[in-house]
Amino acid sequence: MASVNVYLTFNGNCKEAFDFYKSVFGGEYPYIGTFGEMPPAEGNEIPEEDKNKIMHVSLPISKETVLMGSDTACEYASHFQAGNNFSISINAESKEEADKLFGGLSADGQVTMPMADTFWGAYFGMFTDKFGINWMVNYDDPAKMQQHP
Incomplete structure (x- = not known):
């Protein structure tokens, strides 16, 4: 969860x-x-x-x-x-969950940063939903996070 x-x-x-x-x-x-x-x-x-x-x-x-x-x-x-000047940040337990949450919540909204691997080792994206709420979705891959403290 x-x-x-x-x-x-x-x-x-x-x-x-x-x-x-x-x-x-x-x-x-x-x-x-x-x-x-x-x-x-x-x-x-x-x-x-x-x-x-x-x-x-x-x-x-x-x-x-x-x-x-x-x-x-x-x-x-x-x-x-x-x-x-705030967003709701979701930390998913898997890349698949991150994609599902991002895709579902961003439907009919405005994607500001598509889900992608980042330099800090996370899989991350941002959007504003169709109701004007800012969201961030993040998945910290344990294998990648060991390389990026």
Whole structure:
């Protein structure tokens, strides 16, 4: 069965927000990374002003729940809108489940990133459903995750 978490998007203050959440919930970040740490992608150069922005951070806040987030960067920053700056993140237990959930929930919606293998070792995609809700679907393949801590 898939797990569901909230993914928050910020306009440059993700680290500040997550440090605040961490001060309230406690715990540690299993992962925090910046856009500048991403491997270069052809035709997709990260502007200097975005390199220190958070690409991804996760903070477990209970046994079942992980609060996740990132900053907006590049061309996506112009689409930032407070109040609509979150997604529902589903972590599937298999690639097949990820494809089924992505295909079902994105029907008649707008796919923003098709399901694909990522540089961080996950199978991942994003979309906005037909009701305007933002979703992320992720599958962490154990074999690939051993190669990418």
